[in-house]
Amino acid sequence: MTTTTAAPTRIKEVGYISPRRQRVMGIVFLALATMIWVFFSRTTTGQMVTTFVMSPGGADPTPDLIFNTLPFLNVLATISAVIGAYQLVRGFHGKTNTMLGILAGFFVIAFLAWGAADKSLNLAGLLKVAVVRAVPLTLGALSGILCERSGIINIGIEGMLLAAAFTSTVAASLSNLWVGLIVAILTGALFGWVLAVFSIRYKVNQIISGTVINIFATGMTSFLSAKFLQKYQNLNSPGQFPTWEIPGLSKIPFFGPILFSHNLFVYGMFILLIVLTIVLFHTRWGLRLRSAGEHPKAADTLGINVNRTRYIATILGGMIAGFGGAYFTLGSVGRFDEVMTAGRGFIGLAAMIFGNWMPTGALGAGLLFGLADSLAGKLTILRIPIPPKFLEMAPYIVTMIVLAGVVGHTSPPAAEGTPYEKE
């Protein structure tokens, strides 16, 4: 007995979910099922037919999806109720969040089927717009991930997006789109550097230094825009990056046009996602970066320069935000408007937390928020008697629910927000 290894001393129950949380989630699931039935099934008659258009317009030959509304809604309601009952009685334990996601998806689909009863809804168009709307959110989240994984909280993403949107407009108006893009990225790098200097060199509280960046960027761009861009309109006409169809891939039925017929920024988002995942989790640099964010002292004792790692990560994070900022002008509307980012940087931060500081998670959260955004636009077209402003609030409400911890505990990098000091 004594020759074996000593017994483990830290004991925790495996997959323990409190009974209260299990019950609460069960009730939430049942509530969703009931809502599908009460709001959607009960207001639908047997003859109604839903039409989903499966191509976002153009030459895509995917045929429309047509089905009877009522049976479809009843099936969704029944499945949801069964899942809810199971959760209440037995519980899904570790899979609870997955089931929550699936049921939320059911609810959205039921809502769409109901909204499009006896009408037609362009589902493909809806998703395509969702992907586009996800771009600034996801890029903001990726910027945050890079900074926070190294231990620096970047709450200044909003300001970085806005500043880069402004500089890219002016630069692109004066020369060309590519110069605008590069200037945007450099602007992000500059702001990232400022954040790093504040947080690392002067050890300013990182929430404060990020907030300073936000206030500065808002004030400065509004001032410069009012002073110059209004007067000299030629400074505010940068043009837009064109849509690039990816040969072959864009021809895939249904998914092709949704994913592979976009401009540079959407592809940039996917590429950055892949690159960041590989770099963070499969390279030496990523391992060191994460160690600086989790246990900087351990990193230091192994000869890793914590502060330099953090500088680099924050500047690169700023560059990603800068790229995201250019999306607003060069990738979306082709001009700069005051405070045009409208809190997207903060939602990006929420997406980062929702996605548990993982790049793929950030994309998922970004797409979810993007979908709510896109849906709000469709409501008006469908003449659904819900004010679209209500649905526009949806992503923010989801954000608050997520941040309040309903989805469970997220695990931020252990050392984020604390300056590293050698003794």
Add this chain to the structure above:
Amino acid sequence: MTPVLELRGITKRFPGVVANDHIDLKLEAGEIHALLGENGAGKTTLMNILYGLYSPDEGEIIVKGKRLVPKSPSDAIAAGIGMVHQHFMLVPVFTVTENVMLGDEYVTKGGLLDRKRAAARIREISDKYNLFVDPDAYIKDTPVGIQQRVEIIKLLFREADILIMDEPTAVLTPQEANELFKIMGNLSKMGKSIIFITHKLREVLEFSDRITVIRGGKVVGTTTPAEANQNLLASMMVGRDIELDVNKKPAHAGEKVLEVSGLTVADAHNHLIVKGVSFDVCAGEILGIAGVQGNGQTELVRAITGLMHPVDGKISILGQDTTRAAPKEIIELGTAHIPEDRQKDGLVLPYPIMDNLVLNTFYKSPFARGAMMQEQPIRENANQLVERFDIRTPSIETPVGSLSGGNQQKVIVAREFSRPIKFLVASQPTRGLDVGSIEYIHNRLIEKRDDGCAVLLVSTELDEIMQLSDRIAVIFGGKIIKILPAKGTTKEEIGLLMAGVDTETQTPVSQPVPVG
């Protein structure tokens, strides 16, 4: 034969103190050299200099005949010096492999991390030195004893041949500590030289080849276990004769003061940490809770003192149900609490000593009149207590955060003991204190017991539990495994129970499962 490592005249000054004063030290190849001294004697400073974390003001370091000026840990690592820190330098969310290769990563030709090759190397090292470490386990699921071996593997992975171990047994059970010494013995047999920092006399005498004692930043002397004994080493460490054994009279247990039944406590993540614990403490006795850190002691104490609400079970103090009572109600019943983390839970560090001394009585007469604080009585109280409890401080206005650990603890003891109390919860009361302060705190605890106070003592130092307690409850995995009388119980028995092995059946009490 030249020593593998030689320190000559190392001096390091910090503002106001000379942490190291012309220290000379020689480490021979293959020896285990104990560096013995109290907290604050300068051991850790010295090792941090050697490891490149500080630079010395004077003196030189010679490694294998060559002068070394380590500017950062990388230089020390390159010279073959490795250090196992007292607080482990491991990233909890990384695997063993990732932790070991961090800073010295194996990469594939494509530039990606080569976890497989690194894991194979770790397995090889683990087998060679009998370390039983799984390279793919996550640190957060790994028991402390194994974490320490991961630290050792980190050094061996980098081919270090001079190993510095800073207070390596502080977090281990006696059995784990013995395992560690076996490993250290193996390492030294295979040619590694070890400097082993400690203040535990028994370990030094049993397991080292040579002993260097430092006090107040200076080397007091170098000796061998054969020439020394505990009392000699203790007086070398402290500079005066020390009474190592606590003198105490037999206890006169009175009425039940604390009654705990079926207490279950969960942490913030809803993991059950304390699982159905029942015991009681009587007036005039000390009940010691023995156990390795992290087995539920913290949560148990927090529940009893009202800082955490239990999930289930009942607590009563002096016959009153306090299961869900607020800390203030519990304090007013006559409960005193010496918390585990004195800086976080015991004191407001930026506040002056005088205010810290009235933290739980400030709202009462004479310290307050209505909503107004009365400065004069607070000052008088502070002056009295500073003298009575021998708190070494420039003034009563000094922020408590600038005192030494021992004096901070005295402030807490003074505050808690100066009230009329009937029940005392002392959690790790001597953690991080020097021998002199430990002696002082121990005597105060015994005094309180003899005054008829019920004392619940929680400590991970088995020696302390054995010396002070009248009864000993062993906690493992959130359960109290056994309650035994202190008399007639051996350290080995308790040690086995602390590791979760029942002495009578010789089988593990429960099979703990790590969290996924």
